[in-house]
Amino acid sequence: MPDVKHFDPDAVLDTVVRLFWRQGLATTGIQDVVNATGLNRSSLYATFGGKQELYRAALERYVDSRSRPALGKLEEDGRGLPAIAEFFTGLIETRCTGEYARWGCMVSNAHAGTENSDPEVQAILDRQHERLREALHTAVVSAQRQHQLADGTDADTAADVLALLAHGVNLRSRAGADAQQLHTTVAAAIAAVTGTTQA
Amino acid sequence: MPDVKHFDPDAVLDTVVRLFWRQGLATTGIQDVVNATGLNRSSLYATFGGKQELYRAALERYVDSRSRPALGKLEEDGRGLPAIAEFFTGLIETRCTGEYARWGCMVSNAHAGTENSDPEVQAILDRQHERLREALHTAVVSAQRQHQLADGTDADTAADVLALLAHGVNLRSRAGADAQQLHTTVAAAIAAVTGTTQA
DNA sequence: CCTATCTTGGAATGGCCGTTTCAAGATCTA
């Protein structure tokens, strides 16, 4: 007998993601959310709870709809080195051009802000960093099996280095770093960390 | 004939740095500054101007009193590889232990937040990133001159990679990353990027 | 000591914050 929602919560969450991604938690007001979604305050609070819970939901949706697909692609791409290179190429393009240029990564941004004072957010950040490491690890091992790596390369530390590098890319891209230079730097890093020589 | 200030602006600024460093711009209120410094609102505004100008002053002081000394030490340390290793060791210790543990780097934090929407802040961030690259570049060249590097290592890209890596360290340390693991990862990265083999 | 000049304390400013409340509207079952 009840009434039914007059909107699609997931679509709304996509809009909210964009707000928090670009502006962060503290700088984004509920009024901004109301303006951007067209929703009413009542509907917002009834559906998502308060601001903090809304941010958590948005962060989780960002991870699910943006980060994880990219990591999944990397993990299932068995080509080894080319897969890693392509992952970073796509990352840099996303960070530097198009709609999301200079937005950085919502996860990286959350690392640096006050967002991570919420233990639940902190847990999401750690989990996602772990996923990033695992995906890179899988790709490095894949490269290793195809003898694309120098002997003695440790897959674990190589993945760790590349994961930290990704955070660096995310950070600097938000400050408007030059895409071409990022490409060059990342290519050199991949070559170095895998013990291969650069083109 | 005028009255004179009843406090030391630089000492006050040091306290303000700690606030903005840990909490960021948006999350830190003027009231927090008043509480932490013991200063009055009037004195604050008369001395530093508004909140934004206070943040800028604090960021510049952070750079001058914390970042630049470390970079200067790196730049003047002519030992090459050991200098680079020591720089990162000190960085990780600062980020993970003691008073500033889990505070990250105020410059890295500003990258990811809304702080960088101020063009003047943005300029400070770019300048400081450039300084980081230059200092690392100097150290890499120094290593090169002492034949500590593999032939064909490009000093420019090596420095770029290490600079991005430093940002990654700063970011992850704020999320409570394990110091030991960071040390291991960084050591591997230095070894890789310089073409040397790891211990 | 007097007074011009700056500093200081503390209250007051308007505005925006996240959140709540509640009546009016919409929906689906029976």
Next chain:
DNA sequence: TAGATCTTGAAACGGCCATTCCAAGATAGG
């Protein structure tokens, strides 16, 4: 169609925001 149940709109809440104002206090030159 009657009515129970949820959603929606709009106003209102207390509280905190950055900032300003002004009277009272402190200083140093004349």
